[in-house]
Each structure stands twice: as C-alpha cells, then as structure tokens.
Amino acid sequence: MRYDLCCVWVLLSFLLSGCEKEINLESMRPDPKLVLNCLAIQGDTLSVELSRTWFYADNNVQDIFVSGADVKLYVNDVFRESLAETVVKYENPDVDAVLYKSSSYMPAAGDRIRLTASREGFKTIEAVTEVPRPCSVSDFEFEQESVRDTSMWWDDPYIHLSQKNIFSFTLHDEPGEENYYLIYFRRGDAWGKKDSLRYSWFSFSPDYKSEPVFAVQHSALDQIFGYDNIGGYNGLAFSDELFDGRSYRFKIPWEISRSYTLSTDYNPYRYRCYLYSVSRSYYNYMKTLNELRESGFVGDLADIGFAEPVRIYSNVVGGTGVLGGGCLEFREFTSE
C-alpha cells in the first residue's frame, strides 16, 4: 500500500511539474553597446540621442543615456564638427536624456550625413544616411460631417456630437526611384479659458485600414485572429510601391463622438497631420517597429516560440539605433 502511494506521489509530481522555469543567463551577459538615435530633419538642428543597451536581468538600471562621448558629424564625407553635449529633460517618462547637438548645421535635402560616436568602455559606432527630397503634396482637404442629437439629463440638455472626418491629400511620387514616407496624426484637446485656450496634443489613430496603401499590411489570417487594426500612433511608415511614379490621392477617414452640455463651452478639436518623406533606413526602422508593436498573427506565434521574432532594423554599425533623414510636410486644421 505504501509502495502504491509512493508511486502515485511520483506520478503526480511528474504530472504537476511546472511548465515555466527561471533560467539564469548570467554566463551570457553581453557587453553593453552604444545606441544612437537621430533623425536628420531638413531645416532643423541636428540632434543625436546617445544611450546604451542593458542586460535584461538587471533591475533599476541607471545611466542609460551616455554622456562624455565624442560624437563626430561628417556631411558629404567632410568632417563638419564634434557635436556638443546637452541634457534635456524628457517628460514622459521623466528622464534626463543626453543629446548631442550641432552648433549651426541644418540638414538639407540630398546631404549625406555620417555620424561616429566613441566613448571609453564601448565599441565605436558609425551610421550613415541621406536626407531625402521633400514630399511633393497638394490638395490638402479636410471634410467634416457633423450630426448633433440632444437629450436631457436632469434639467440639463446634453448634446451628442458625431463627426465623420476625411482628410485627403495628393502625393506626387517621383518615378523610377524608391520613395519612403511616414505619416501620423495628433489631436489637440483645448483647455483653459476661452480667450487663452491651450492645447494638449495626443496621438490618435484614424481609420488607416480604409486606405488601401495601409490596408494591404494585413492578411485574412490576421483578420480571422483579430489583428486587423492599424494603430500607427507613433507614425506609420509606407513606401511608394503601390503608386510608384504616380500622383496618388490618399483618403483617411475617422469618426469621433463626444458629448457636452450647453452650460460648458464647446471647444472644437484641432488636428495635425505630419507627413514626412524619410530615408530608407528610417522607413525600415519604423516599419519593423510598427510590425513589432502591432504584432499580427505571426508576431504572436513568435512570442510563443513558433516563429522568428521581429528585429528592429538598425543601420548603426557596432551598436544599434537608427540614423535617418527626413523632410516634413505639416498641416494643422480645426474641427467645426
């Protein structure tokens, strides 16, 4: 009987053994690498953010931003300057970032920018990019259709506003070359007194999937498993492959609904559209980030070990990060 119990205990211990175990990978601890992040925007001061990688199992890692580095700028293969170190306070999250800024150089379309960064204890890194031509865009249009319903709540009439918005523009793509773009939208919510309104800006995601150029990113398999949304909160990268050399009219809709009372002020939203032409490196970088963050069926398979994980693109040799080039086309418009 005792023998039987022993057998049962052994069997149960096998059956109930955990499927999750901690693994100590201290023996694989790598040396940290420099991380260079920079987007050279036409007409804007060049600013380089320099940080480092850290071992995942480390907790409460400090000094992620790297100070005391020698960051050199070369433009069209000619040394221009060593960038000056400054500390900038980031708000979200609350960190002090170390940036290296150029004193006078402002990127121009067609410039070939090379950056090197070195600091004791790290491998020297290098990255190259070109600043693309500005986008050729025309016919920006913002259409809005509003429907208001009123209902009573206690004695206060409530107004329910439904708005259908369509933002359109025509992009004239250069034929015979690969062009890359990035788009994102921000919405400004007003606050403060009517005569001194201030706006807080938030990223929002219009209905990108209604636009074929963006919708093609999803397969039926993604839809079946519920991955049919396109967020693009931090920017959506796309290429000219579907409209190479043509003028293509984008139509990006979104809907909002909000409620307000007559006793409170109605402050319409403001919208900003950022449209960049970007270098191939920045496109690849943003594209892999989009893929990683918005996952998809195959992305989730990677999370459970059934597919190769998505790796964020990097053109930084010796370290990681990105050096990209871009030209901004910016529009702001106000809701009715």
Added chain:
Amino acid sequence: MLREWFTCVFVCLSCFLMSEKLSAEVNGVDEVRTVTLNMRNVSLKEILTEIEKQAGVTFSYESSLLKAFQKTSFKVEEAALDDCLAQLFAGYPIVYKRTGNVVILKRKPKQVTISGFVRDKTSAESLVGASVYEMSSLSGVAANTYGFFSLSLPVPPGDEGVPVRLQVSYIGYESCSFTIPVLKHDTVLVIGLRPNAAIGEVLVTASETTRQTVRNTQMGTLEVNQATIRATPTLLGEADIIRTLQLTPGVSAGTEGISGLYVRGGNADENLFLIDGNPVYQVNHIGGFFSAFNHEAIKGMNFFKAGFPARYGGRLSSVVDVHTKEGNMKEFHGSASLGLVSGNLNLEGPIWKDRTSFNIALRRTWLDVLTAPALAIVNKKNKKHGDRINIRYAFHDLNVRVDHRFSDRSRMYLSLYNGNDVLKVESEDFSYSEYVTPFSNTSNAYMRWGNLVASAGWTYAFSNKLFGKLSGFYTRYRSKVSYREEDISGKEGDPGYQYSLDETTNVTGITDFGIRTSFDYRPMAAHHIRFGGDYLIHYFRPEYHRMKALDNRLPDSMQIARTFSDDKLWAHELAAYAEDDWLISDAFRLNAGLRFSLFNIDDRTYMGLEPRVSLRWLLSPDISLKASYSRMNQYVHLISNSFMDLPTDSWVPVTRKLDPLVSDQVSIGGYYNWNRLLDFSVEGYYKRMDNLLEYKEGYSLIPSSVSWENKMASGEGWAYGLECMVRKQTGKMTGWVGYALAWADRRFDEINEGRRYPSRYDNRHKLNIVVMHKLSQKVELSAAWTYSSGNYTTLSLENYYPGDHLHKPGEAPSWGSGTRLDEDYYDGRNNYQLPAYHRLDLGINVYHPKKRGRMGIWNISIYNVYSRMNPILVYKGEVKRIAGAGDYENPNVVYRNAFKSIGIFPIIPSVSYTYKF
C-alpha cells in the same frame, strides 16, 4: 525562351562534337583505319580476312569459335574500324578486345535470366524490396516498387544450363526456396510469399533481406514498413510516418509537437515526399501536429538522406518515397478504427478476382461531429438574444487506389489522394423581437488548405530483363484564407438603409501535371540499369490578395475592391536520368548515375547536371565500406515565416532573381551485419548547400506590397556529422538505437550582418532508442526514448530605448503610452541553445482475435511518460523579488526581471481501437 533552349542544345551538341573530335585525335591512327565492305553470303571468317587486309589488323581466336556460324552478308562504307567491329559482332555471341593491331575474339559467356514478380500470397500485393537470392552464385537482387525482379546467371562454358537454388525473402513473410536442377532458358516466375505472423506483423524471421544493408550500394537509407509505423508510439496515438522518421539519426524533429522533418541540416521544404511516385506539397494537418499520410493506406516507404539514386531529384535533403497499398486481389478485407482525434476506415478487395483490386482508406477528424450538435443547441438557446455562432474544424485524408492486371507482365493502376484542412468560424448578431429596425452583423472566417494528387500508370515487363513504367499525374496544393464581415441595418430601399462589407481573401497554390517514364534494365548479372525521364508543367500562384470594403454611406471614391497581388507563373521542368548498379567484382559494387534537369520560367532556363555515385566495398559477407557523392538541385521552395505549417505558407519557384538551390553531399560509412540479427552502421557526411532562401530581416510574406522575390535573402549552408545505428529487424524484439553527432550552419549576406550562425535545428547530439517487443501472440509493447541537444533560438538578452519619438519636433518626447519604454535588442540569429530535450513514449497493442479471421486491436499510447516539460522557448518575464501575499497592486510586492523557459507538452495518454475484418 526559344533562344535559351537553342543555346542549351547548341552547347550540348558542341560538347558532344568536341568530345568526339578529341576521341578521334587521341586514337590518332584510327582516323585513317576505315573499312568498306559489301560482302554477300560469305562466312564470318571471310569477312574477318577482308577486314585484316583493309585495316592492317590480325584476328586471334580459337579455331572452333567460328565453325558454328552460318554464312551471312555484311555491308559497311568508310566505317571506322571499331564501328565496323561493333556492328559485325552485334549479332554473334562473340566479344572482342583490340590491343594495337591484334583483335582477340572470345565466346560470349552464356547466361540465363530468371525474372518475375514477388507478391503476397494471400492478397497478391507486390512486395517492394523483397530479396531474391541465388545461393550457388551468391548473387541477389531486390524487387522493385512493383515486385519485379530480374536475375541473370552465367552458364559455365560447355554446360547446357545452370543449377539454381533461389531463396526469396521479405520481412514479415515466410522465406521461400526454389531449386531448379538445370535452368536452360530464360524463365519467368510469380512468387507468392505467405505472411509469417497471423497476429501482428512485427515478428519476423531472419532472412537474406537483413543483409541487404551491407550488400547494396545505398547509404543513408531506411526502409520502413507499415507494421513499424503502426507500432511506434506517438502523440495522441496517431501512427505517423514522419514521427517514425523523427526517431532515426540524422533527422531533427524541429519544434515539439510538430511533424517536422529536418534532415542532415536541411530545411523543411527540402524533403521530397512522394505518394506512388508523385510529389505531395502539404504534408501536415493542424499546423503540423499530424502528418497527411494515413498509415492504413501505406504499404511501406523508403527514406533516403544521402547517396540519392539518380531517379530521384528536385529536393536537397531527403526523399520519402511512400508506396500505397494496391488492394487485395483475392478477397475483401477492411478495418475501422477510432482514436481521440480521428477515425479511420479502410476497405480493400477484388473488383474482378485476381485481375482488378481496389483499396480505399479514409481518415477524418471527428471532433466537429460533436461540436456541431452542441453548437446547434447553444444557438437555439441564444436565438432570442440575437446571437449565433458556428465553429468547425476538420481534416481528412482520402486514399483510393485501383490496380488492374492485364497479365503477369502488364499492369496498370489509378491512384488518388486528397487531404484537406478546413476551419470555419461564423458569428452573427441579429435583430430579434425587441428591435424595430432589422439589422444583422455577420462575420465569416474560412480557411481551407490541402492537396489533390491523381495519377495513372502502366507497368510492363517488356522482357526478362526490361521492366518499364509510364505514368501521368496531376498534383495540386491550394490554400484559401478569407474573412468577410457584413453589417446590414434597415431594409434595402428604405432611407436609413445601411450596408457595409469588408472582405479579405488570400490564396496561394501550386499545380503540377506531367508524365514520367522509368525503366529497369538488367542486361547481364553485373549490371542493373535504370533510366527514364519526367516532364512537368508547374503552375504557381504564390500570392493572391484581394480586399473589398464597401459602405453605402461613403462616396463611390471610397469604395474599395482591389486585388493587390495576383502573380501567376508557369514553369516547365524536364529531367532525364540514367544510373547503373554495377557489380564490378564480388567485393566492389558501384552505383553511378547522372540526372539532367532543365527548368524554364519567366523566359529563363536553368540547367542542372547532377552526378550521383555510390561505391560499396565488401570486406567480408557481413562487412562493407561505402562512399557516396550526390548533387541535388531544387527549383521550388516553400516560404514560410513560422516554424509551423500554416495556410499562408507559399510554394514558389526559382526566378530570374533567385537561383536554384543546390546541395553537394559526400558520405562515407561502414556496415556490419551480425549473425543476420543486428545491422550496425556508421556514416559520416559533409553537405554544402547553396542559394538557400530565408526572409530578410524585417520581412514576411505579408504585406503583399513588396514583391515576394525582393523579400528573400539568398545564402549558403553547411551540415556535417556522424551517425551510428544498430537495428534489429527480426525476432520477437525489434527496434533500433541511433545516435547522431551533427553540425548545421547558415550564412546569408542580409541576415545576422552576414555572420555565420547555427541553424535552428542544429542538434549536436541526438540519441534514439526504439524497442518493439512481442510479449505474446496477443500483446505487443513498444517504447521510444529520445534525447537531443536543444534547438537554437533567437533570444534577446539586452534592451534599449528606441528612437521613434524623433519625428515629433516641438513636442515632449514620448514612447507611446509610457507602459513600455524599451525594446528588445537582438545580437545574433539563433544565439541561444535551449536546454536538452528528452522524452519517453510508450505504447501497447492488445490483439483480440475474433471469429472468421476478424480481430479487434486496442492501442494505448502514452506520450512523454515522465512528463518532462521540454522548453520550447525562453522569454523575458518577471519573478517576485519580495515574497508577500499580493500581486501587482500590492506596493510591498516587488518584481524583478528574469529569463524564463516554458514547456507546453506534459504527459498525454491516448487510446484507440481498430477492428479488422
């Protein structure tokens, strides 16, 4: 395209002419030694005399040699001496050898040929690979796929014939011996062997078959019969040829639970799966958990991983040649079985006794049979709430074969295989009594993927020495994934009527049709020549992607109905091969062959010349050494971005941008047969692969906006290692022990920064112990233990801050919502090796004989008996640093970052019941 073909023909012709010219130049003098004869009704001696005069040569022969021949006529004009002699002696039993100016003539040794078919005596099924051995001359052959054999025996000079002691054996059958005191003429035999075990089929007796591993030239091969497949314990009790092969050295199983086959460092798409000689593209069900081969329809299979015979081509790493059952020509039989996942029905019998037979095997999952009525009840209940849902998943495999025997020499067959997976998910919200305005929101997801293979063939024994086969086939793999969402509100025509539709469809597929010919020719005892050719037309549809978005509230300009990609590619593949299995001496045997292939696509023709050589050196009757070299070309490949088999996986051809995949493999090995009981083998190999394809980093099959060719990176691979195996095929206890020490690497310019990295399934050590023991006439036990070094995986060890906030000038930098600030940094591809994998599976078959030869068989299998949770991945997680009763909301509980491994397959028991009649 015509120009390419013309160039190809021109180059071949030029090479041929050059070689002819070179040959002539080497022979020098022979260029002027021409002979012109026009002699009528003269003796052979007179002709020789005239040749001596014209060519300045002397014939040397026994005086009695020419006496037996009658007068003849002979005519040649300006013929080279060798051509003239070849033409002259073609009709005489004379062989000649020329040395300078002397031509020696000898009598051609007389030989008799004994040929025929080896079949199962009870069902008349052909026995593939049966051993036919002549004990006096110590020469033997193996029957081909259709049971045909041909054995030529030399007749000693001066004798009328030759005494023959023939032993015919096949594993699982009683051996059969024939004695023919004096065989004078070529003879055809139809040999029937009787199964030697009434219950079960594992108990076999020793025979000459067991020594074939030592005696033939083949390396890296394995022959597995249905009994072994059925006895091997597997996941959920589904007998599976791929899972049986996973238990052999040199084969990596891939990710746990998946029927993966990664042979000697190769990829999943580098295995040529053939059903009755025709390729099958999709070989798995449910993402790879079950293979598409129904064991009830299978007679046996041959597996090759090195020293590929020239008759096989088109894949780099292995050939799995599956032979289906022909059907019983004498009486009706069948079986029905039910397992945890599927049910199986098999029927066979004569349509016309001893002439025509059929075999039908159907396997189908039955879970949806239970879910359908359950959902119907739920839907009926929910109807009043306006909900309806329907989910159905099923797979099936249907094998049908009809064989007809016109005569012992002539036979034809029809073979059909159809296997599909179907997944349907439908849901609907609709208005019910409380709603005034009718509405319905429906969504339908549909996936269907699978194969259809149909073929018809005719086999004919043209003579005692020549056997041929002609077949035509059609094979299709197609996958369709679609999603449709439809919202309707109101009635059509009413002012408030709203209608919207979103539909996405993805299709991928490949269709082949063509003809094949193959011939077995045994001109003499020492040579076994095989030759033939294939012509295939491929029709590829790599990716079709269509999207439709309609909404009656939006303007026409915003209605979308668009096909993003719909590539259709036609390709032609032509292959011709010849191989000779040549017994050079008692000790040396050579299998040399050449395969020539052409692949034409997109106005470009690729040409492949694939030499294959295998040499055997027999040190003693039971010990041999072998060496082989083989080159393989591959013109189609599978692109997949997961380690599973998904319906989005796509078979695509090589193109103008992507060159054919090529592998070169060299193997050497030693083989020993101990007492006709145990086969020992040790094989070493080195394989190099070129033009391998992988997705570039950051690309996947979808989105379709980037042409699939541009998403692929081309690179190279290496695999080398040592494999040892001991196999026992006879007696109450059978099985094998296999060990492999292996390396497999990859290198792509555009992956891993161009650095070489280990292949995902670079399992350094792999040990398999498989034992099947027949405890009694009614009980059979089986056990399989697997140990292998862990798979490689790409693991991020570090994190870093990304820079995706950089394009927001003038705003506070933000990393999205602030919940996740950092991203994973990957230093290298496949940089981490998972812990070692091991597992024990057990199985028991209990046979219950019933009346009139019927039988019930219970099978109980236990997968992963000691419930080892083998890790399938390592991920970045958290563990509690300070213990406390609470969770994330408790400020006293602190978590720390930690790497964690996860395993998903515990102990899984299963049971199935089979009823044979």
